[in-house]
Amino acid sequence: MDTNKLIALMPELAVFKIVVDEGSFTGAARKLGVTPSALSKQISHLERELSAKLLERTTRKLVITESGKGIYEQCSTILEAAKQAVEYTSSEHTTPSGTLTVAAPKAFLSIILQPMVTPFLTKYPDIELKLKARDGEIDLISEGIDVVFRLTEKPSEGLVLKQMGKVSLSLCASPDYLERRGIPEHPTELLNHDCIYLGETATDHIWDFVKDDEFHSIPVKGRYAVNHSQMRLKGVTDGLGIGIFPDFVIKNALKEGKVKQVLTDWTLKGNYQGDIALQFAQTKFMPARLRAFIDYVSEHLYQYTAH
Template structure:
């Protein structure tokens, strides 16, 4: 049985989760409609009840302690269980209701996912949809995500994964650029070309190629680097060099003849190569709003 002390702690633990997720007392207080000082006193009360220090406070930052991290993880499980209880009730409604937070890489979100957003929200008027750009590693619980889309050859094993298709990396160039500079026939030929890369990390200009038992790691060079797929593609269209993209990014440009794929018989290894995986936490009682989004995405995504 639950004792009175534990029951009294439950609201404070839920508030503690919000502070961690928001990263500051100010942001969490704004969300709750209370003052930061009142929220700070609540956390102090919780620390006293638990007899552990949850945060290291400074004038500039709020850092969760190791003990705080462990309590946070257990508190999230508790809140998720409470959410499931609410979701069971919501499932009784004739129309799905509530908020869904979906994360996806920037290019996938804008090119593939965006076209289904409006018709989905029109179909389900009681659902609120929040989209988040996630070009790096992301955690469902830590960032309050319901569903994530990942382009990877290694989907998270602890999550449910629905494979929606394959994604490959492709090289392409403007036809006029290839007439002027020549078409590369082998990955090593790229050393003689202007290449457009992300420029986010020190290794973005190093491209890996595989064909059968043959592999090549090529450090490319170029005068233009940008970590935005559409801007990078525009640079390719404008003849600034050869670019590397997930195939869905260049599909229309290839069809229109604006760019030509090169080295098509080679596999390019890197981020966003593998499967298109829609992933979410396993749950015995999936909220209706999530179920209808998953079904809608499987049926309507233009993959």
């Protein structure tokens, strides 16, 4: 395909991405200020030019085809490059302004990042900050996310990585519970205790412990499960059982004597521990708002994670 045809297809590729993002021609038309039929004609023309079916149209919904998925990824990359080109020549390249979208695990977002929001927005009045609580895998480009925080021992490849500290997992219970039920001295003793787990998957009640060459996989049980860190901590402080938490979740409760750590000579294996990894897409021209956010978090994060 020659250059003139490629240039002519650019608007239609952008339209295709927006239609997929909105989930319908009606939603995309509302966003672009045109009619659904006009967008449908553009997508049909794009399909003819690419000799590929991109969308399956039904009366109720649109379904993206396998070919469409591949084209969508390329469209996301193209639009991201266009965004960077615009930002490079705009005041955003020198003055922190515009929208910044940040994703992070729920507990990290509410406990660590939330206290920084007001001071950051006060310091940078031209930045609009959007936070998303996300615990799973994230595709930054297709989801329009600028920065993602991960608590992991294996940061995502292909993204710029800035290590912001460390997080470890801790096992704890209330003093009242330990007085009533006893302090476990070995992971296998958890079989005789009430434990509070996430209840998200069929296996997250199985807790793995390592010490030197010794390994134990313990199927714990209990009457309470909740996939919300603060609610799980409340259950622990109320004496309902023993729970596992990232250390920043229980930091204050430990200081106040509301919980005590147990089995501290064992290492817990699981998610949400390792590096505090701040990651973002590689770019030659970093927007000033992104640089401002990274610098601010780097300067202030230690206040919330320091032991």
